[in-house]
Amino acid sequence: MAALVATEAAALPGPAEAAEPAEAAELSRALSRLLPGLEADSKLSRRRALEALQRALETARPEAPAADPAAFQGPWARLLLPRLLRCLADPAEGCRALAAHLLDLGLRRAARPRDALPRLLPALAARLAGPDPAHRPPPEPCEELRLALVQLLRVAVDLGGAALAPHLDDAVRALRCALLDPFAAVRRESCECAAGLARATPDHFHMQSESLIGPLMQSISHQHWKVRVAVIEATGTVIQFGNGKSVDDVLPHFAQRLFDDVPQVRQAVTRVVGGWLLALRDRYSFFHKLIPLLLSSLDDEMPHIAQEAASLWAEAGLQWQKENEEDLKDKLDFASPPPAHHPSPETRPGLGCRELVFRNLSKILPAICHDITDWVAGTRVKAARLLAVLLLHAEDHATQHLEALLRTLLLACADEEGAVVSSCTRSAELIGTFVSPEVFLKLLWPMLKKSPSASGLLVLAAVIRGCPREALQPHLKAITTELAGAHIRQGSENLRYGEKLLQCVQALVSTCGEDGRGCGLQLMQVLVTVMALPGAPGLGNQLQETEAALAAVESSGDGQDLYRQHVGPLLEWLGGSQRGWTAHSPELLQFSVLVAHAGPALGEALPQLVPVLRSCLQPDRDPQMRLRLLSVLSRALLSAKETVDSQGQLHRYLDTVVTDILVPNLQWRAGRTAAAIRTAAVSCLWALISSEVLSATQVEDVRETLLPPVLTALEEDSQMTRLTSCRIVSAFLKSSGGASEPDKFIKIYPELLKRLDDVSTEVRLAAASALAVWLECIRNDGAEACYQRDVQHLYKELLVYLDDPDSAVQDAVLEVLQAGSVLFPDLLVRETEAVVHKHRSPTRCEQLLQHVQARPAAP
Known part of the structure; x- marks a missing residue:
């Protein structure tokens, strides 16, 4: 009530009015005729009075008093302003809307709009700021009117300038509520108004800026993307002119906006963060928090965002370089060229950018190592991509953080997200490029030996691919020896593990070229191990390509030349453990695969092959193992001319094959497994005879030994055994030509x-x-x-x-x-x-x- 009386008193004519110029006096008289209508009890009368005032102000002629700001100032401040402010609380919505519009016109026409601020801002705050903006609606129920009031507040900010400083409390109170308004347009306008307020009162705004951060961050995830953009831009200005301590409160929200589906939102974050890196007063304290956000935009899916981020980053690095020129004097005067094997020397980041990353890497890496294993896939992808960008900047400075980096990459390369694995592989390649092999191998081998994993092999393959050839060459023998060691080579029977093991071989062959010529045997041991894994046929093309590449390095030949060179040592290597073989031994599978793939090279390796078969196929060995080996032998004998007899030397081992291998396994023993072994042995015999590698004389020699057990096999339960035995008997008879030994010959036909x-x-x-x-x-x-x-x-x-x-x-x-x-x-x-x-x-x-x-x- 006291305020109302004061307002009325201000409106009464006084000495000031008497002293007014003639133009102002004329305007005062014209307005005085219309003002009584604002006090009418009728809503219609008040509205008509406001409309009349609107016409008077909007249609004023250039020569009219209302068009002169100086003449308008007095009547406006003394007569119109207090009454219009009171109309903002009018029960009629239309009257409130007209009052807001007239206040806007008045502020724009007044010569000294800042004089209205002491009365205008409290009135606006009273209409916009409720007691609890989060749970209670604002005093002004109409959303269009709230928009008009915020627009009016923005006009006051634009026209008031520094004069707003004493009234920051009211302005900020109004904006805190308007920033949480249900109407999206009100929020956008409020954001622009908050930014304008920060720019208008740079010397005082820091005392109030923190109170706006909470409402802004509540609106940063608004469903309308234009609101999100406005909030981000307003936040940038509020913090720029406000309290830098709020950066910590804002950055987590900004980081989330980098995942926004709308490019304009991500671009807004990029611009604001880039602006802070360039102009924020306390930016040196926040480099380690701002740099990851800007660098994350370098690989944005929208090219224009990535380009803008790159431009801002280069500008920030150059500015920092100039600001620290004395500190960087030696590096500037004696600038080193890009590393010889830099992946992109033409786009190498500038010295300032590299130094910024290097000096802040110890503070940035822990957060990245944490986020790269986050449960949210998008966070892991962003962190993995950022890590690759940081390593490209850090170059050889990554060495001091290598242990933490390798542990992180081992975890991340096991991720189910392909994008994470791809980025981490790229990071591992960069480590190989910039870090000495002696260093990363010293750290990587213990990790792999302690816990062999597909991800560990993937990291190893990547660092090898990235490593320069001349740097890797002294360590090549040690690497192949470690890979061929049983602990890593047979670390898992999982096909994915084998695939990554194969990638290690591919990386070594492609990186080292002819330098790897002396390591072919160890690499072949690895390849044979991979080929023996369950599901390995799915890697058929990759294995063939790797064999071809290794053969080109070893002998400039093809895959068969590779087997011809190494099959003997490989058979000796595998045969060294044959005493402990069982049906489930990985060495047995590797032996089987080697025999199956060696082709004509087997004909040159009979001195190594036959002793292993003879030892493993004795009756006292594991039956399941014997069964598998007999199957392997049978397949080899089926195409004997192209495999075991490719050199025409099988006849030298015929007695061993028949006497020491086939005959013991043709003997009858009880049990299904024994019966299966006899079937396999009969199949081997038939393969040997039908392969046409034996002359008639040789068949005649083996017939005497093998015919009795073959005739016995005619009684086997297995149909295949009986059928094959009949065919073998027929082949024996054909080779004999006649009945050379009547007593034995007569015994054949009853069995048939x-x-x-x-x-x-x-x-x-x-x-x-x-x-x-x-x-x-x-x-x-x-x-x-x-x-x-x-x-x-x-x-x-x-x-x-x-x-x-x-x-x-x-x-x-x-x-x-x-x-x-x-x-x-x-x-x-x-x-x-x-x-x-x-x-x-x-x-x-x-x-x-x-x-x-x-x-x-x-x-």
């Missing part, structure tokens, strides 16, 4: 006859084919009379199968009898005529009789 009753048609047909060969051998022997009784028995038995339910068997047996009829045709005719009436269908017997009778009589 039994197979005619086999459950497998395929076995029965193979047995019939073998019987045909047996009969052919008798014919070639020239002593048919000695075998008449056995042949007669065979005729009788075969005639039974001419009436077999299976027509294929009937046809096969018919061919056997027709082929064997040349021995004793009359005997066959008698036996056939004796049983023809017993057959369900005499067709086959009649065909046989016709065939025999059609043959010319013997002379």
Whole structure:
């Protein structure tokens, strides 16, 4: 009430009014006629009075008193201002809106707008600032009117300038609430107003700036991107002219905005941070906090943001360099060229930028090492990219932080995010470029030996790729020796581990070139280990490319030349541990892979290969291991001319293969595994015979040893064993040409006859084919009379199968009898005529009789 009385008293005519110039007096009289309407009880009357005032002010002619700021100042301050301020609280929304508009017009036209500040700012604060802006609505309920009031406050700030200093409390109180306004446009306008207030009162604003930081940070994540941009820009100005201590409160929010999906928001952060690096009063205290934010924008997905960040960073570095010219005098006078193997010497950061990073790296790295393992993927990606940028600036100064860097990279390279792994790999390459191999290897090997991991190998491969060839060359032998050591080479059976192990080999071959010529054996040991891992066929192309690259280095040849050079030592290396092999030994898998891939080189390595096979395939060794090795041997013998006999030397080891390897494994033993071993051994024998690497004489030599166990194998439960045995017997008979030993020869056909009753048609047909060969051998022997009784028995038995339910068997047996009829045709005719009436269908017997009778009589 007292304030109201004071306002009224100020509006009454007094001595000042009497002394007014004529123009001001005329304006006062004109306004006095309209002002009583503002006090009317009727809302309509008050509105009409305000509209009349609006017309009077907006349509004033240039020569009218209202157009003269000096003439307008007195009536404005004495008559209009107090009444219009009171109208800001009018119950009618339209009246409040007109009052705000008229106040705006009045401030702009008054000669001394700052004179209105003592009454205007408290009134605006009263309408904008509620007691609890976070939970209670502001006194002004209309959002458009709140916008108009904030705009009015901004006009007052722009026109008041330094005169606002005594009224900062009211202005800041109004802005604190307006910055949290539900209406987005009010927040944007408030941000611009806060920035203007900071610029207008630079000498006093620091005392109030901290109170604006809280509301600004509450609005920095607003859903409207324009609000976020306005908040960031306003924050930059508020801190620039305010209290630098607020930087710590703001930076975490700014860091989050670097993840914003809207490029304009990220660009705003970049500009503000860059501006702080250049102009913030206390910037030296905050370099280690500001540098990571600006450098994070160097690889922004939007090129224009990255370019602007690079420009600001270069400017900041140059400014710091000039400010510290004395400290950098030696480095400036004797500037060193970029390192010889710098990844991008043409875009090498300036000295100021490099020094800024180097001097603050110890403060920046701990935060990056923490963020690079954060649970939020976006944070990890940003941190990993930033680390690569920092290392590019730090160059060889990274050495003093190397242990922490390597531990961080080992963790980060195991990340499931490909972007994190890619950036960390790049960081490892930079370490290899700038740090001495002696240093990083000394730290890296203990980490890998303590806990072999795919990520550790990935880091090792990356530092090797980044390392200059001449720097790496003295350490090459030690690196390959460590890689080929069992602890690292066989650190895991995981395929990803093998892939990274392969990358280490690729890195060594590509980086060292011909310098690696003496390390081929160790690298081949690693390659064989990778090839033996479960799932390794998925790395087939990479393995072939690596073998080709290594072969080019070793002998300027292809992959087969590589195996030809190293297969012997590799077999000796693996064979050295064969006494402890089991079915699950990784060395067994490696041996199997080596034999499978060596190709023609195996023919030159028989002195190393055969002893290992002989030792491992003895009956007292692990059955599962023997089974696997027999399968390996079988595959090698199937293509013997291209593998084990590529040099034509297999015959020298034939006795060992037959006597010491095949025969022991053909012997009958109880159990399913033993049966599987016999099947594998029979397969090996068949592969050896069918490969055509043995001459007839050689087959004849092994037949005497192998025929008895093969005939026994005709009784095996395995169909494959019985079938293969029939084929082997047939091959043995063909190679003999005749019945050289009648006693042994006679024992063959009864075993084959039994197979005619086999459950497998395929076995029965193979047995019939073998019987045909047996009969052919008798014919070639020239002593048919000695075998008449056995042949007669065979005729009788075969005639039974001419009436077999299976027509294929009937046809096969018919061919056997027709082929064997040349021995004793009359005997066959008698036996056939004796049983023809017993057959369900005499067709086959009649065909046989016709065939025999059609043959010319013997002379």
